[in-house]
Amino acid sequence: MARKLLEKAGAKIGDLVRIVKSDGSVYEGILMPRYMAFSKPIIVIKLSNGYNIGVRVDDKTVVEVLKTREQILREAAAGAPAVIPLIEEKPPSGPKPRVVIVGTGGTIASRIEYETGAVKPAFSAKELLEAVPEIGFIAEIESEVLFNILSENMRPEMWEKIVDSVAKYIQEGFDGVVVAHGTDTMAYTAAALAFAFQGLPVPIVLVGAQRSSDRPSSDAAFNLHAAVLTAAKAPFAEVVVVMHGEPSDSYALAHRGVRVRKMHTSRRDAFQSINSLPLAKIWPAQNRIEVLLKPLRKRREQELVVKNGFERKVALVKYYPGMDSEIIDFLVDRGYRGIVLEGTGLGHVGEWLIPSIRRAVEEGVVVVMTSQCLFGRVNMNVYTTGRKLLAAGVVPGEDMLPETAFVKLAWALKQFDDINEVKKIMRTNLVGEIAARHTLDVYPRWNHG
Amino acid sequence: MARKLLEKAGAKIGDLVRIVKSDGSVYEGILMPRYMAFSKPIIVIKLSNGYNIGVRVDDKTVVEVLKTREQILREAAAGAPAVIPLIEEKPPSGPKPRVVIVGTGGTIASRIEYETGAVKPAFSAKELLEAVPEIGFIAEIESEVLFNILSENMRPEMWEKIVDSVAKYIQEGFDGVVVAHGTDTMAYTAAALAFAFQGLPVPIVLVGAQRSSDRPSSDAAFNLHAAVLTAAKAPFAEVVVVMHGEPSDSYALAHRGVRVRKMHTSRRDAFQSINSLPLAKIWPAQNRIEVLLKPLRKRREQELVVKNGFERKVALVKYYPGMDSEIIDFLVDRGYRGIVLEGTGLGHVGEWLIPSIRRAVEEGVVVVMTSQCLFGRVNMNVYTTGRKLLAAGVVPGEDMLPETAFVKLAWALKQFDDINEVKKIMRTNLVGEIAARHTLDVYPRWNHG
Numbered sequence: 001m002a003r004k005l006l007e008k009a010g011a012k013i014g015d016l017v018r019i020v021k022s023d024g025s026v027y028e029g030i031l032m033p034r035y036m037a038f039s040k041p042i043i044v045i046k047l048s049n050g051y052n053i054g055v056r057v058d059d060k061t062v063v064e065v066l067k068t069r070e071q072i073l074r075e076a077a078a079g080a081p082a083v084i085p086l087i088e089e090k091p092p093s094g095p096k097p098r099v100v101i102v103g104t105g106g107t108i109a110s111r112i113e114y115e116t117g118a119v120k121p122a123f124s125a126k127e128l129l130e131a132v133p134e135i136g137f138i139a140e141i142e143s144e145v146l147f148n149i150l151s152e153n154m155r156p157e158m159w160e161k162i163v164d165s166v167a168k169y170i171q172e173g174f175d176g177v178v179v180a181h182g183t184d185t186m187a188y189t190a191a192a193l194a195f196a197f198q199g200l201p202v203p204i205v206l207v208g209a210q211r212s213s214d215r216p217s218s219d220a221a222f223n224l225h226a227a228v229l230t231a232a233k234a235p236f237a238e239v240v241v242v243m244h245g246e247p248s249d250s251y252a253l254a255h256r257g258v259r260v261r262k263m264h265t266s267r268r269d270a271f272q273s274i275n276s277l278p279l280a281k282i283w284p285a286q287n288r289i290e291v292l293l294k295p296l297r298k299r300r301e302q303e304l305v306v307k308n309g310f311e312r313k314v315a316l317v318k319y320y321p322g323m324d325s326e327i328i329d330f331l332v333d334r335g336y337r338g339i340v341l342e343g344t345g346l347g348h349v350g351e352w353l354i355p356s357i358r359r360a361v362e363e364g365v366v367v368v369m370t371s372q373c374l375f376g377r378v379n380m381n382v383y384t385t386g387r388k389l390l391a392a393g394v395v396p397g398e399d400m401l402p403e404t405a406f407v408k409l410a411w412a413l414k415q416f417d418d419i420n421e422v423k424k425i426m427r428t429n430l431v432g433e434i435a436a437r438h439t440l441d442v443y444p445r446w447n448h449g
Numbered sequence: 450m451a452r453k454l455l456e457k458a459g460a461k462i463g464d465l466v467r468i469v470k471s472d473g474s475v476y477e478g479i480l481m482p483r484y485m486a487f488s489k490p491i492i493v494i495k496l497s498n499g500y501n502i503g504v505r506v507d508d509k510t511v512v513e514v515l516k517t518r519e520q521i522l523r524e525a526a527a528g529a530p531a532v533i534p535l536i537e538e539k540p541p542s543g544p545k546p547r548v549v550i551v552g553t554g555g556t557i558a559s560r561i562e563y564e565t566g567a568v569k570p571a572f573s574a575k576e577l578l579e580a581v582p583e584i585g586f587i588a589e590i591e592s593e594v595l596f597n598i599l600s601e602n603m604r605p606e607m608w609e610k611i612v613d614s615v616a617k618y619i620q621e622g623f624d625g626v627v628v629a630h631g632t633d634t635m636a637y638t639a640a641a642l643a644f645a646f647q648g649l650p651v652p653i654v655l656v657g658a659q660r661s662s663d664r665p666s667s668d669a670a671f672n673l674h675a676a677v678l679t680a681a682k683a684p685f686a687e688v689v690v691v692m693h694g695e696p697s698d699s700y701a702l703a704h705r706g707v708r709v710r711k712m713h714t715s716r717r718d719a720f721q722s723i724n725s726l727p728l729a730k731i732w733p734a735q736n737r738i739e740v741l742l743k744p745l746r747k748r749r750e751q752e753l754v755v756k757n758g759f760e761r762k763v764a765l766v767k768y769y770p771g772m773d774s775e776i777i778d779f780l781v782d783r784g785y786r787g788i789v790l791e792g793t794g795l796g797h798v799g800e801w802l803i804p805s806i807r808r809a810v811e812e813g814v815v816v817v818m819t820s821q822c823l824f825g826r827v828n829m830n831v832y833t834t835g836r837k838l839l840a841a842g843v844v845p846g847e848d849m850l851p852e853t854a855f856v857k858l859a860w861a862l863k864q865f866d867d868i869n870e871v872k873k874i875m876r877t878n879l880v881g882e883i884a885a886r887h888t889l890d891v892y893p894r895w896n897h898g
Contacts, residue, residue, distance in 0.1 A: 152797035152834050155771040184793035188770050245897055247889070253897060264892060265795050265825030272895045281897060292898035315776070318767040318791065320855055321637050322604040327764070330779050342767065344633035346714050348601035376714030385601050406769055440696070443713060444893035446721050448694055448702060448730060449741035 001041040005063045006031070014069030019043060022060035027053070030072075032133070050221030050249065051131055097175035097232040099139040101128060101224075102165055104158070104189075105149040106182025107209040108220050132221045134284070139175070139232040151182025151189070151208075156310040156410060159192040163308045166193065166204055170304050176203045176231025180224070183208040183262055183270065186241060190257030191407040192310065194239040194431045199305025200297060204239045205231045206257065210268050219244050219268040225284040226252035233287075236295035237302060238431070240279055244268040254280040254289075258404045258433035261374070274374055275399045275442055276435065296432055311413035314338035316406040318372060319349045325356040332359065338366045338409040338422075341394070342402040347371055347378030348385045354392050361393030366413065366422050370397040370405045375443055395423050398434045408433065450490040454512045455480070463518030468492060471509035476502070479521075481582070499670030499698065500580055546624035546681040548588040550577060550673075551614055553607070553638075554598040555631025556658040557669050581670045583733070588624070588681040600631025600638070600657075605759040605859060608641040612757045615642065615653055619753050625652045625680025629673070632657040632711055632719065635690060639706030640856040641759060643688040643880045648754025649746060653688045654680045655706065659717050668693050668717040674733040675701035682736075685744035686751060687880070689728055693717040703729040703738075707853045707882035710823070723823055724848045724891055725884065745881055760862035763787035765855040767821060768798045774805040781808065787815045787858040787871075790843070791851040796820055796827030797834045803841050810842030815862065815871050819846040819854045824892055844872050847883045857882065 011017050011031055019027040029045030032052055042054040043063070057063075067075075125143040129136045146165050147158065166177050181189055190206045197204065207227035209220035227242040230252075234240075239257040246269050255273045264270035281290040313336045317327065331339055339360060343349045347369040349357075360367055369389060371378050377399035380386030390396070397405045405426070412422045429435070460466050460480055468476045478494030481501055491503040492512070506512075516524075574592040578585045595614050596607065615626045630638055639655045646653065656676035658669035676691040679701075683689075688706040695718050704722045713719035730739040762785045766776065780788055788809060792798045796818040798806075809816055818838060820827050826848035829835030839845070846854045854875070861871045878884070 150797070150832055150834055152768075152793050153799050153801075155799070157771075159770075184797055185770050251897075262794065262822050263824050265820050265822045265827060267825065267892060269892075270822065270825075277896065277898050290898075312771060315772075316767060316769040318765060319601075320765040320852070321608075321634050322606075322761060323764075326783065327779075330776075334775065344601050345711065346633075348599070348633055350602050350604070352602075371714050373711050373714045373719065375712050376716065376719075378714060383599055385599055403769070441896040443716060443718075444895040446893040447726065447890040448700075449726050449739075 001059065002043045002057055005057055005061055006043065009063040009065055011063055011065050012069065014072070015065050016067040016072060017045060018064045018066050019045070019055050019057065020062045020064075021055070022058065027055045028066065029053070049218040051218065052133060097139045098173070099141055099176045099178060099228055099231045100169045100174050101125070101141060101143040101178045101180060101228070102162065102169070103143065103145040103180045104147055104151070104154075104162060104182070106151050106180065107212045108180045108207060108224065128224070132224050134225045135228040138228050141228070149182070151184040151186060154182070154185045154189060156192070156312055159189055159196070159310055160308050162189065163193060163196040163306065167304065167306045170202060174202065176205065176234070178227045178231045179204065179206045181206050181208050183210055187257070187260045187262055187271070188403055188407055190239055190241045190260060191404045191433075192411065194257035194433070195408055195411040196306060196308050197239060197304070198307050198430070199302045200237045200239070201300050201302055201304055202237050203231050203234045203299070205254070206239070206241045208243065210266060210270055217268070222249050222284065223252060226282040229284050229287065230254055230280070230282055230289065234280065234289050235291060235299055236279065237297045237299050238279060238295060241271055242282060243271040245281060250283070252282040252284065253278040254282060256432050258431055259401070261401060261403065272444070273442075274401055275376070275438055276432070277442060307415050309414035310407075310410040311337055312410075314340070314406060314410040314413065316340045316342065316402060318342040319344060321350070323350060323353065325353045328353060328356040328360060332356075332363055332365055336365060337413050338368070340368045340370060340397070340402060340406045340409055342372045343369050343378070344372060346382055346386060347380045347389070347396060348383065349389070351385055351388060354388055357389065357394060358392040364419060366395065366409060366419060366426070367393065368395045368397045368405050368409055368426055370400055370402040372402070374401065377438075395426050398427060399438065400433050404433050450508065451492045451506055454506055454510060455492065458512040458514055460512055460514050461518065463521070464514050465516040465521060466494060467513045467515055468494070468504050468506065469511045469513075470504070471507065476504050477515065478502070498667040499674070500667065501582055546588045547622070548590055548625045548627060548677055548680045549618045549623050550574070550590060550592040550627045550629060550677070551611065551618070552592065552594040552629045553596055553600070553603075553611060553631070555600050555629065556661045557629045557656060557673065577673070581673050583674045584677040587677050590677070598631070600633040600635060603631070603634045603638060605641070605761055608638055608645070608759055609757055611638065612642060612645040612755060616753065616755045619651060623651065625654065625683070627676045627680045628653065628655045630655050630657050632659055636706070636709045636711055636720070637852055637856055639688055639690050639709060640853045640882075641860065643706035643882075644857055644860040645755060645757050646688060646753070647756050647879070648751045649686045649688070650749050650751055650753055651686050652680050652683045652748070654703070655688070655690045657692065659693075659715060659719055666717070671698050671733065672701060675731040678733055678736065679703055679729070679731055679738065683729065683738050684740060684748055685728065686746045686748050687728060687744060690720055691731060692720040694730060699732070701731040701733065702727040703731060705881050707880055708850070710850060710852065721893070722891075723850055724825070724887055725881070726891060756864050758863035759856075759859040760786055761859075763789070763855060763859040763862065765789045765791065765851060767791040768793060770799070772799060772802065774802045777802060777805040777809060781805075781812055781814055785814060786862050787817070789817045789819060789846070789851060789855045789858055791821045792818050792827070793821060795831055795835060796829045796838070796845060797832065798838070800834055800837060803837055806838065806843060807841040813868060815844065815858060815868060815875070816842065817844045817846045817854050817858055817875055819849060819851040821851070823850065826887075844875050847876060848887065849882050853882050
């Protein structure tokens with residue numbers, strides 16, 4: 001049936017086709033190879049959002065060629081935007097890297113259901129390959145649904161489960177791990193994994209989607225493609241977040257897990273490195289990875305060393321004018337073991353908080369200072385307030401993001417019994433979270449009209 | 450004495466000169482007009498940081514011309530960086546706009562003491578004119594030291610005092626007000642003033658310095674010059690923050706007080722507009738103001754309407770993975786009347802916080818949601834968590850910065866008795882803090898290597 005309709009329309013693999021079903025529903029996309037649809041009465045097309053769907057057809061269905069593959073390639077060469085899928089008949093045989101995709105939930109873990117178009121949380125390796133067949137050309141894919149939550153509901157106990165699961169796959173010999181994650185707290189989880197894997201032989205890649213896959217602007221397929229490529233082929237063994245680099249489907253960026261932040265509520269290029277360049281640029285369509293920074297470790301250079309465990313009684317407290325010291329007192333009274341302050345400027349808070357901070361330190365709470373500026377470095381030796389805070393025992397958080405310092409403190413408090421060791425570790429660069437110097441170009445350029 | 454030394458060296462006003470004193474100390478700068486030094490044995494030069502200093506000379510002092518003004522102008526025309534001061538003999542006579550500079554403290558309120566080079570907190574109109582004589586060409590300057598604090602110690606009660614002081618000067622007929630302020634919390638104070646002046650006939654300009662005036666890289670003189678120009682001449686009557694637009698002394702930016710954020714701990718161009726272009730670009734050396742946005746109000750278009758007063762029992766709470774609901778409970782138990790949540794992504798927090806948030810709302814606390822992404826807009830209708838939070842009574846903060854929402858809530862709770870009115874006001878654009886749409890270019894471009 002499918003073949004007959006296609007022959008009648010003169011449609012060839014790679015052509016842009018329109019399928020009009022008898023119920024009036026219309027589908028447009030690039031005609032994909034038959035191996036995807038097997039023998040069912042289904043035509044598989046790639047939508048403009050990068051996802052493949054199978055359209056069930058019957059003898060009342062009309063298929064029409066809108067553009068041939070040659071036309072599309074010619075127009076793309078002239079600069080027109082275009083979806084140009086790989087259209088090899090089958091993935092190449094022979095040994096390929098092995099990549100496991102661990103699902104934790106979020107927009108990336110949903111897909112459009114074949115035929116109905118409904119969004120469905122589904123995540124078997126087969127389903128992933130059907131939705132984003134490109135990844136089958138890169139690697140042997142396996143998958144596991146670890147949990148399926150919205151990432152605002154992520155908690156340190158789940159970080160620990162993710163670490164355990166990822167460690168298991170690395171021990172089994174996988175060449176890379178992809179963790180599919182909601183975008184809201186993906187940067188926190190990335191930092192948690194970065195600290196937990198103190199020795200790492202292969203890349204761990206967190207990936208998400210800003211737009212769900214039922215939207216034409218979905219970034220899920222592009223990001224997953226880039227993430228699998230990074231996990232399978234990147235020359236570095238680091239924990240990274242891979243997401244769109246710019247609004248269009250040109251390149252993705254691999255950001256260090258300890259340097260990345262979600263900087264926009266909705267844009268596809270929401271994730272950005274702060275106080276650092278991204279580690280790499282990924283062009284999935286060209287199968288290309290460009291490394292921008294000296295990697296922390298190369299692939300297969302290190303053995304796996306896992307230091308799992310995160311203290312729960314740690315708080316991140318953002319300072320604001322007039323903030324009452326009773327908030328600090330409350331945390332100390334409730335048995336918190338660590339407080340990361342998100343202060344102002346070079347690392348300050350209102351001086352009326354200093355007695356409560358001093359008391360916290362005296363009771364064994366580790367208090368770390370970061371800046372709500374986000375960019376730059378705290379320097380508590382410049383002004384009186386900073387010097388007073390240092391005297392009260394506050395640990396300067398150097399150029400760490402507040403979120404990274406929060407995760408690191410939760411980790412360090414669980415790894416080291418000696419509080420002085422924890423304080424020392426907070427000021428020591430472990431996995432790229434602290435740098436001695438910044439180049440001027442890591443501060444983004446705003447548009448000034 | 451000064452004249453004799455200068456004649457001997459053949460030095461003319463505007464030349465770059467080197468002064469070597471008998472104690473071996475060396476000063477380099479542009480020779481300034483004599484009216485600054487009167488009859489004392491002092492030569493006034495402009496340092497490369499924009500500040501003027503007076504060097505005490507005697508007959509053992511050696512003066513040497515390094516570059517003539519003609520050379521400097523020629524090289525500047527060819528693109529070389531240069532300090533090219535105004536070198537008119539005297540400020541023009543005739544009526545000039547009247548600008549008052551209200552000092553609250555911070556780096557901007559210090560200056561290099563003539564002769565000794567020591568940094569001294571000083572702020573009389575005469576001292577300001579001596580340090581930055583350019584401002585005398587723009588306006589009749591008066592000044593007041595309201596207080597002298599580091600801005601991390603700023604509190605809502607001080608916002609109220611600043612509002613009262615500024616209102617008094619506007620009532621007296623001043624054409625513009627400059628508020629000199631530490632940079633750490635300048636954006637919070639700017640937002641406070643923006644909400645307090647619901648009717649405003651002239652500009653209110655907050656200005657600060659990232660580098661103290663004893664450093665060659667000080668931005669104090671350039672920023673003060675730009676701020677006075679804005680206060681005296683800008684065609685708009687809004688509350689703005691005026692600071693360096695880029696690292697070099699080319700232009701300053703006037704950011705709307707409700708849209709600005711200190712985004713770097715130490716750079717001169719630390720202040721940036723978020724979710725908005727800056728309101729204007731200021732070229733102090735060319736005496737030029739370029740307005741980039743449609744002003745909220747034009748100069749002298751509105752009468753003065755002051756709505757002063759800020760609720761103290763308001764908290765800004767940043768969410769992090771695993772955050773315990775006891776923190777929300779504590780604030781409610783302590784009688785807080787407003788809580789601004791800095792949630793994740795489109796406006797989420799862990800769903801285990803929802804019962805505490807619902808209880809807060811039921812007890813009359815206004816809870817507003819913003820995003821720690823900073824860029825973009827909250828949208829609580831997309832995912833389940835957002836919808837549950839809306840059902841619990843959380844007010845979406847639209848595209849407001851968390852800091853702006855915090856200040857606005859403190860203000861609104863004091864201005865309106867009806868809690869529903871407060872909630873409505875939080876979602877209503879008053880002074881440019883909320884916009885229906887964003888252009889793509891308000892998201893800065895990161896360097897991706």
